[in-house]
Amino acid sequence: MSLAPLNHAFILHSRPYREKSRLVDIFSLEHGLIRGVMRQRLPPLFQPCLVAWRGKNPLKSISQCEATGQPLVLEGNALFAGFYLNELLVRLLAEEEV
Incomplete structure (x- = not known):
């Protein structure tokens, strides 16, 4: 089994899926919007x-996710703008389009 390459990314959105999984929308600079479990x-x-991640289907299997660096601490209007930007990216980007 070959190891999947690690990509710099941000988690944009997540929601529960089945008992112990989550559906996630990820933005990667190299690959654009990725949807996965x-x-x-x-x-x-x-x-x-x-x-x-791995998989050839539109819904990928996320095999590894490691936090790097410090989280951005957003408050007030900056937090609302961050949420709004995440929603725009999820809704306007085509999958795997940079």
Whole structure:
């Protein structure tokens, strides 16, 4: 089994899926918007992370997600702007389009 490469990314959105999994929307500079299923614990929003996934279907299997650096601490209007930007990225980007 070959190891999937780690990509710099941000978790944009997540929601529960089945008993112990989550559906996540990830933004990667190298690959654009990636949608996947993740079983491990999520890093906080606005936290840079390294993510690896596999699969050829539109819904990837997230095999690794490691937080890197410090999370961005947003408050007030900056927090609302961050949430709004995340929603825009999720809704306007095509999957895997940079």
